[in-house]
Amino acid sequence: MGYIKEKFKSKADELNVEVKDMIKNHGTKKIEEVTVGQVYQGMRGITGLVTETSLLDANEGIRFRGYSIPELREHLPKVPGGAEPLPEGIFHLMLIGELPTEADVQYISSMWGRRSHVPNHVFDAIDALPISTHPMTMFTVGIMALQTESSFAKAYADGINKKDYWSYTYEDTMNLIARLPRIAAYIYRRKYKNGQHIQPNGMLDWAGNFAHMLGFSDPGFAELMRLYMVIHADHEGGNVSAHTTHLVGSALSDAYLSFAAGMNGLAGPLHGLANQEVIKWILQMREELGGGSPTKEQIEAYVRKTLAEGKVVPGYGHAVLRKTDPRFTAQMEFAKKHLPNDELVKIVWTVYETVPPILQELGKVKNPWPNVDAHSGALLVHYGLVEYEFYTVLFGVSRALGVLASLCWDRALGLSIERPKSVTTEWMKQFVEGK
Numbered sequence: 001m002g003y004i005k006e007k008f009k010s011k012a013d014e015l016n017v018e019v020k021d022m023i024k025n026h027g028t029k030k031i032e033e034v035t036v037g038q039v040y041q042g043m044r045g046i047t048g049l050v051t052e053t054s055l056l057d058a059n060e061g062i063r064f065r066g067y068s069i070p071e072l073r074e075h076l077p078k079v080p081g082g083a084e085p086l087p088e089g090i091f092h093l094m095l096i097g098e099l100p101t102e103a104d105v106q107y108i109s110s111m112w113g114r115r116s117h118v119p120n121h122v123f124d125a126i127d128a129l130p131i132s133t134h135p136m137t138m139f140t141v142g143i144m145a146l147q148t149e150s151s152f153a154k155a156y157a158d159g160i161n162k163k164d165y166w167s168y169t170y171e172d173t174m175n176l177i178a179r180l181p182r183i184a185a186y187i188y189r190r191k192y193k194n195g196q197h198i199q200p201n202g203m204l205d206w207a208g209n210f211a212h213m214l215g216f217s218d219p220g221f222a223e224l225m226r227l228y229m230v231i232h233a234d235h236e237g238g239n240v241s242a243h244t245t246h247l248v249g250s251a252l253s254d255a256y257l258s259f260a261a262g263m264n265g266l267a268g269p270l271h272g273l274a275n276q277e278v279i280k281w282i283l284q285m286r287e288e289l290g291g292g293s294p295t296k297e298q299i300e301a302y303v304r305k306t307l308a309e310g311k312v313v314p315g316y317g318h319a320v321l322r323k324t325d326p327r328f329t330a331q332m333e334f335a336k337k338h339l340p341n342d343e344l345v346k347i348v349w350t351v352y353e354t355v356p357p358i359l360q361e362l363g364k365v366k367n368p369w370p371n372v373d374a375h376s377g378a379l380l381v382h383y384g385l386v387e388y389e390f391y392t393v394l395f396g397v398s399r400a401l402g403v404l405a406s407l408c409w410d411r412a413l414g415l416s417i418e419r420p421k422s423v424t425t426e427w428m429k430q431f432v433e434g435k
C-alpha cells in the first residue's frame, strides 16, 4: 500500500471512531427545523449532508479543510519558479486533511503520471459521437467508457467485505483523476484541432501536462490551469455536481458511475455551464454593440435587456454565497498581475461594477455578486483557449479532485444509501391545515 493510502486509512480509522461516537451519543439532537418553503425551494439552508473536504461560509466563501483560497495560494507547494498552487496539493489537503509537503505533492504527481494510461476503447467511444456533440457529453461518455476499468466494480462482483470498500474506491479515484486530463485534452483536440492529438509529457505536473496536451506552451497558461484546477475543485457537498456524485455513490455505484452522474449535473447552465455562458453573453453583447469595449451605460442597457427577456445574468448570483466569490477575486488578482490591459478582462471588470446594483434593484435576487464563472472565460480567451463550449470540461476535471476525495471518505465512513423522504402537495395541504 502506498504511503498516501496508508495515511488516509489511519485518518479514516480515527474519524470513524468519532463519527460512531457522535451518532451514539448525539444522534437524536436536532440541528434545525425544516420549513415548507425550504422543501419546495431547493432545500436551501437545510443541513442534510456531511462532506469533509470543504466548508462554505455565505460571506467569506469556501475554505478547504479550514484554508481560504488566499491561504492556499500562499501555502500549497508550487512548481519551481511558479507562483500558483499545485492541484496535487489541494487534493492531498482534501483527502488527508493536512497541508502536503513538497515530497507529498511530487509523490501524487508521479502516481497520477503512472496511472494515466487511457485504453483505446475510450477514445473509440468518443470518436463514435458526431463532432458537433457538446464537449460535456463527450466527457461523460468518455468517463462511462472508462468504467470498464473500475477496481471497485470488479471487486464487488467478486465479493468483498464492506470494510474494504474504501480501498477500491481510493484506487478508482486515483486512476480516474490520473486519466481525466488525457480524456479532456483528447476531446479538445478532436473537436477543435482536427484530431491532432498531443502525447502526455510524464515529466510535467498534472495541470502542466494537461496544458501541454491541450496544446498550449505559454507558461502563463500552465499557471492559469494550476490556479483554475485548484479553485474549482470543491464547494462543500450540497452543490449539484458534488451532491450527485455523493448520492449516486451511496448506492455503491463505483467512482466512474458516480462522477459521470455528477458531470451531467455540472453540464447544466445554472451550475457549471455558466462557465461558457458568461463569455458567450459578453461576446454577444460586444457583437450587438458593433465590437470594441462597451461603456458602463451600454452594459447596463444590455443587462436590462437580458432580464427583460426573462433570462438570468450568467456568472452572477449564488444559491448559498452572499458576497463576491473569493474564486472570482483570485482570478481577478491573477488578471491584474498577468494581463491587466486585456480588453475582455476589462469588460469583465466593468460588468462587475455594473451588474450588482441592477440585480439588487430587482429585490428578489439574494446574491447580486459575481460567482466563480464570471471571470474564467476572459482569462482562457487571453491565452487562446477561445472555444468556450469546452470550458465546463475544465471545470469538470477540477471538480473531480473534490468530489472523488469526498467519495473516498463516504466509503471509508460507511455512509448509508441516501434516501430522504418526499411528500405530495396533497400531503402538504393537509399538513398546513393541521390534519
Ligand code: NMX
Binding pocket: 269, 270, 271, 272, 274, 275, 307, 311, 312, 313, 314, 315, 316, 317, 318, 319, 320, 359, 364, 365, 366, 367, 371, 372, 373
Ligand atoms: N440574473 C437574474 N436573475 C437572477 C440571478 C441572475 N444572475 N440570480 C438569481 N436570480 C433570480 C432567480 O432566477 C429567482 O427568480 P424567480 O424568483 O423569478 O425564479 C430569484 O432571483 C431568486 O433567486 P435566488 O434565491 O437569488 O437564487 P437561487 O438560489 O435560486 O439560484 C443561481 C442560484 C446561481 C442558480 C442563480 O443566481 C443564477 O441563475 N445565476 C446565474 C447562473 C450562474 O451564474 N450559475 C453559476 C453558479 C455557480 N456555479 O458555477 O455553479
Ligand code: MLT
Binding pocket: 234, 235, 238, 239, 240, 241, 271, 319, 320, 371, 372
Ligand atoms: C460550485 O462551485 O459548485 C458552485 O458555486 C455552485 C454551488 O456551490 O452551489
